[in-house]
Amino acid sequence: MPDPSSLDTSLLRRMTIGRLIRAAREAAGRSQKDCARFIGVSSKKFAAYEDGTHEPTFIELEALAHYLNVPVHALIYEEEAKHLPQVQVNNLQTLMQLRSRVIGARLKQARMERGESLKAAAQAIGLTGGQLNAYELGRRPIAITLLERAMAHYGLRLNQLLDLGIGPIGESQLRLEQHARFDALPDETRAFIASPSAAPYLKLAMHLSKLSADDLRGLAKALRAITGDA
Numbered sequence: 001m002p003d004p005s006s007l008d009t010s011l012l013r014r015m016t017i018g019r020l021i022r023a024a025r026e027a028a029g030r031s032q033k034d035c036a037r038f039i040g041v042s043s044k045k046f047a048a049y050e051d052g053t054h055e056p057t058f059i060e061l062e063a064l065a066h067y068l069n070v071p072v073h074a075l076i077y078e079e080e081a082k083h084l085p086q087v088q089v090n091n092l093q094t095l096m097q098l099r100s101r102v103i104g105a106r107l108k109q110a111r112m113e114r115g116e117s118l119k120a121a122a123q124a125i126g127l128t129g130g131q132l133n134a135y136e137l138g139r140r141p142i143a144i145t146l147l148e149r150a151m152a153h154y155g156l157r158l159n160q161l162l163d164l165g166i167g168p169i170g171e172s173q174l175r176l177e178q179h180a181r182f183d184a185l186p187d188e189t190r191a192f193i194a195s196p197s198a199a200p201y202l203k204l205a206m207h208l209s210k211l212s213a214d215d216l217r218g219l220a221k222a223l224r225a226i227t228g229d230a
Contacts, residue, residue: 015052020075021064022050028068038067101138103147103161108136110154125150 025035036046039060048054056064065072111121122132126149134140135150142150151158182190192198208216 011052014055016078017055017061017076018050018052020078021056021061024065024068024070024075025050028070030068035064035067039063096141097138100141103142104136104138106161107132107142107150107154110151110156111136114154121153124153 025032032046032050033043036043039046039056041049041060045054049056061075062072065075068075111118114121118132118136119129122129125132125146127135127146131140135142147161148158151161182193185193193202208219211219
């Protein structure tokens, strides 16, 4: 007969894994039905995974981690899940309205820097003065192709409107860009950076990057003196 304590431990592990699965799924904006379909189980069975009344296989967790774009260990161990970015937007509509005002203000700033009147800029972009004024005040969200046309008129690029690292959406966009740059690195460089033993070297590199050219020259001179190099 199984030891009752072992049964309790097994149940707690299933519940923990289920909680981690649910948190990762909700953070990714995926439904139980979507996840169940991807890993090839019924929606009822997937719901049981999250409730802790049934447990997934390791292969299913691997597939699910791939679908949710998280490390598989983040679906198994709470300590690993703590390192995942937590993006929470409590009031998305308010945030979107604020972004509309910020973008409008940047359009107006670009126009003012050119010394261009509202009427002249509107004509060049293909708008009425009233329409451009509404966009500049953030009263109306601007369509993407129209925004591209306005930015091109001012000699700017769309990525200059991104507030990377600011606010929940900006923070998530910054992480995505950082991940993309990391993925573009050579395989051996990625392997080195991901190694725990690389941490001291990376910290040193970060420190050196903050030094001025004169400080770096002084450091190089001191190292040559220590090593006896000419």
